[in-house]
Amino acid sequence: MTRILLPLFVVIPLGAAFLNSLIGKRIKGFSDVLSAIATCALACISIYSVFIFKDTGLIVYKVGGWIPPMGIAMVMDGLTVFMLVTVNLVAFLISIYSISYMEKYTEKWIFYCLFLLMVAGMNGVIISGDLFNLYVFLEIAAIASYALVAFGTEHEELEAAFKYAVMGTVASSFILLGIAFLYSVTSTLNMADMSLEIAKGGSPRIIMLVSVFFLMGFGLKSALVPFHAWLPDAHPSAPAPISAMLSGVLIKSLGIYAIARVFFNVLGTSPQVLSALMILGVLSLIIGGCLALGQWDFKRLLAYSSISQIGYVMLGIGLGTPLGIMGGLFHLFNHSIFKSLLFLNSGAVEYATGTRDLQKMGGLREKMPVTSSTSLIGSMSIAGIPPFNGFWSKLIIIAACVQAHHFAYAVWAVLISLLTLAYFMKVQRYAFFGELKERLSHIKECPFFMKFSMISLAVLCLAGGLLLLPGVFDSFLGAASDAVLAGKDYANVVFVAIR
Amino acid sequence: MTVYFLCLVLFCIGLYCIVRKRNLIKIIIGIAIMEYSVNLFFILIGYKIGGRAPIHSSDQTILNMVDPLPQALVLTAIVIGLAVTALIAAIAIRVYEKYGTFDITKIRKLKG
Amino acid sequence: MKEQQKGMTIIVKTITRLTVGLILLFGIYIVANGHISPGGGFAGGVIIALSFIHIMLAFGKEDAFKKMNQGVASFFESIGAIIFITLASLGIAGGYFFLNFLSKGEPFKLFSSGLIPLYNIAISFKVGAGLFIIVVILMLFKITKEDEKK
Numbered sequence: 001m002t003r004i005l006l007p008l009f010v011v012i013p014l015g016a017a018f019l020n021s022l023i024g025k026r027i028k029g030f031s032d033v034l035s036a037i038a039t040c041a042l043a044c045i046s047i048y049s050v051f052i053f054k055d056t057g058l059i060v061y062k063v064g065g066w067i068p069p070m071g072i073a074m075v076m077d078g079l080t081v082f083m084l085v086t087v088n089l090v091a092f093l094i095s096i097y098s099i100s101y102m103e104k105y106t107e108k109w110i111f112y113c114l115f116l117l118m119v120a121g122m123n124g125v126i127i128s129g130d131l132f133n134l135y136v137f138l139e140i141a142a143i144a145s146y147a148l149v150a151f152g153t154e155h156e157e158l159e160a161a162f163k164y165a166v167m168g169t170v171a172s173s174f175i176l177l178g179i180a181f182l183y184s185v186t187s188t189l190n191m192a193d194m195s196l197e198i199a200k201g202g203s204p205r206i207i208m209l210v211s212v213f214f215l216m217g218f219g220l221k222s223a224l225v226p227f228h229a230w231l232p233d234a235h236p237s238a239p240a241p242i243s244a245m246l247s248g249v250l251i252k253s254l255g256i257y258a259i260a261r262v263f264f265n266v267l268g269t270s271p272q273v274l275s276a277l278m279i280l281g282v283l284s285l286i287i288g289g290c291l292a293l294g295q296w297d298f299k300r301l302l303a304y305s306s307i308s309q310i311g312y313v314m315l316g317i318g319l320g321t322p323l324g325i326m327g328g329l330f331h332l333f334n335h336s337i338f339k340s341l342l343f344l345n346s347g348a349v350e351y352a353t354g355t356r357d358l359q360k361m362g363g364l365r366e367k368m369p370v371t372s373s374t375s376l377i378g379s380m381s382i383a384g385i386p387p388f389n390g391f392w393s394k395l396i397i398i399a400a401c402v403q404a405h406h407f408a409y410a411v412w413a414v415l416i417s418l419l420t421l422a423y424f425m426k427v428q429r430y431a432f433f434g435e436l437k438e439r440l441s442h443i444k445e446c447p448f449f450m451k452f453s454m455i456s457l458a459v460l461c462l463a464g465g466l467l468l469l470p471g472v473f474d475s476f477l478g479a480a481s482d483a484v485l486a487g488k489d490y491a492n493v494v495f496v497a498i499r
Numbered sequence: 500m501t502v503y504f505l506c507l508v509l510f511c512i513g514l515y516c517i518v519r520k521r522n523l524i525k526i527i528i529g530i531a532i533m534e535y536s537v538n539l540f541f542i543l544i545g546y547k548i549g550g551r552a553p554i555h556s557s558d559q560t561i562l563n564m565v566d567p568l569p570q571a572l573v574l575t576a577i578v579i580g581l582a583v584t585a586l587i588a589a590i591a592i593r594v595y596e597k598y599g600t601f602d603i604t605k606i607r608k609l610k611g
Numbered sequence: 612m613k614e615q616q617k618g619m620t621i622i623v624k625t626i627t628r629l630t631v632g633l634i635l636l637f638g639i640y641i642v643a644n645g646h647i648s649p650g651g652g653f654a655g656g657v658i659i660a661l662s663f664i665h666i667m668l669a670f671g672k673e674d675a676f677k678k679m680n681q682g683v684a685s686f687f688e689s690i691g692a693i694i695f696i697t698l699a700s701l702g703i704a705g706g707y708f709f710l711n712f713l714s715k716g717e718p719f720k721l722f723s724s725g726l727i728p729l730y731n732i733a734i735s736f737k738v739g740a741g742l743f744i745i746v747v748i749l750m751l752f753k754i755t756k757e758d759e760k761k
Binding site for chain 3: 011014015019021
């Protein structure tokens with residue numbers, strides 16, 4: 001009976017989104033309560049599913065009772081559970097935050113409707129067991145995010161949304177072209193079946209072409225370096241909770257998860273593909289870090305820093321060794337937590353002072369103690385200072401690079417980590433320390449819901465290192481990295497679980 | 500074989516339109532051409548020589564049908580393309596209201 | 612005459628009065644026979660939306676809003692989606708999500724194949740209302756040049 005969990009991840013946000021659009025515009029406050037309840041339920045179910053997975057192993061849910069590969073399947077394995085906890089926990093905290101933040105904008109029910117659609121799309125990508133189902137849910141989440149970036153309809157938001165939408169559509173067309181080629185080779189769409197067909201050999205050149213298409217398409221969704229140009233415009237222009245959502249979970253669920261699933265479990269990884277992933281990761285690291293140093297806009301600096309940290313995750317996953325994959329996935333979880341925290345902080349600063357320019361702020365520490373202390377915790381986490389969670393994950397990635405004899409990459413990772421510390425200290429000095437400017441002397445701390453989310457995320461930052469303890473590690477991180485490392489074995493495990 | 504090649508030529512025409520044209524509306528048309536070419540390619544993959552349309556009928560038994568699965572998938576992809584085109588057109592109209600021009604070289608407030 | 616200044620010419624208006632009811636009926640036919648012949652929810656929904664858009668193009672916005680205004684269309688859109696999700700979730704009681712639990716009947720009859728005609732109807736509500744609202748919003752913009760050029 002616990003199999004019923006899997007479709008709930010898609011049904012609950014979709015149902016809540018459409019109920020919102022029906023009733024939310026007539027009754028004030030209904031949409032806040034409904035979306036808070038829905039995301040809280042999703043977060044609780046996702047944490048419950050960690051325990052279910054520890055007992056029962058891999059679960060396959062046959063939609064409609066049709067047996068895969070004839071029917072659609074939803075698969076829950078270690079990587080799925082890991083990503084579900086990440087996405088739903090952050091979505092719940094951001095939904096609480098936006099109860100007070102979105103008062104400035106009109107039409108809150110439209111915001112919650114699109115937000116819940118985006119959460120439904122991301123959950124659907126993660127639990128999908130078919131390649132085309134993954135594409136459909138990816139499009140749902142992406143279209144909702146194009147609309148959310150343009151939510152305030154000011155000059156910059158519209159320009160950023162147009163750029164993001166055009167580039168995202170090009171990427172989706174490449175993904176669909178890749179799926180078409182894969183279908184012509186394997187004549188099935190189920191991911192487990194497809195990996196068995198590809199393993200039989202047959203057409204290596206088409207598989208290489210498909211790898212390139214998928215790398216371009218999913219690489220754009222996850223903002224790897226040649227395809228990153230939409231991110232520094234789209235993430236700052238969105239309202240703060242949406243920036244946190246986009247930078248915190250969307251580029252990971254649509255991009256990194258899809259790359260890990262498709263390349264490791266379906267297509268099979270050759271050394272060329274892994275070294276391509278690693279090179280793209282290191283380029284993202286370097287370019288994101290260097291460009292972030294010169295920014296004076298708070299959110300644009302955080303956006304470039306996102307590109308840099310996703311480079312770390314890609315470097316970890318691209319190594320292909322158990323330590324590397326585990327480090328990459330751990331850094332993915334940590335980055336969701338502390339980048340969402342930092343974006344929510346920037347939203348609180350903008351809510352209070354009305355500006356994002358670092359040179360116009362100063363000395364906010366006296367007036368906004370909660371915001372400044374949580375942002376100090378977030379900055380120290382992302383810079384990799386012990387004992388916060390960022391330190392552990394960066395240490396594991398660098399150790400994995402050294403273990404795999406890629407010394408140049410390890411040196412670059414350490415250097416860029418120091419650079420990260422430098423530009424976050426710049427943010428702290430200009431925004432929070434220093435003296436209070438004249439025109440800012442009347443600001444006050446942000447409302448209760450915003451404080452609640454920021455403090456919760458800061459507590460998770462502090463407690464993140466506990467995920468490496470032996471008891472907790474096996475069921476959460478260990479299961480995720482085992483699922484990725486299993487590679488082609490995914491297919492056999494899925495077919496065993498179907499019977 | 501030439502049919503697939505012509506589909507990919509159509510894809511490249513759409514991509515050229517998105518990359519090189521300066522008017523917002525021409526970029527939207529380029530997106531539409533690119534999406535339709537991918538849908539066309541997907542349907543052509545399911546073609547069997549001498550097959551007929553995959554619709555059951557009550558008075559004949561059909562033996563040789565083309566593959567129906569790509570047709571169902573392309574139906575979904577067409578709807579997705581419609582939704583994206585509608586959204587991008589609405590954004591483009593509002594951009595025109597704010598900036599006063601459709602030329603993308605003049606819509607450059609975000610830099611750095 | 613005042614009628615000629617709003618909307619299109621009188622030939623278009625006469626033909627519209629004659630054909631728009633048939634277009635709506637044809638759309639409903641395609642939705643209802645979605646499980647027997649090609650078509651189904653999406654194609655039928657587009658044709659139903661087109662009949663309302665036809666009135667708007669030929670006669671102008673005010674007459675179209677008398678037949679179907681934005682509030683009603685928005686209501687239909689949400690109802691269509693909620694019916695779809697409810698029908699899909701009802702299958703959970705029977706064992707699987709999306710299970711087809713009504714009786715399947717014999718092939719090629721109108722009342723056969725379980726839940727699929729109901730899914731078609733729900734989809735046609737959503738698609739029809741959604742497309743109508745999209746076209747209304749795209750046509751409601753009056754494009755005026757902004758004075759400040761950036």
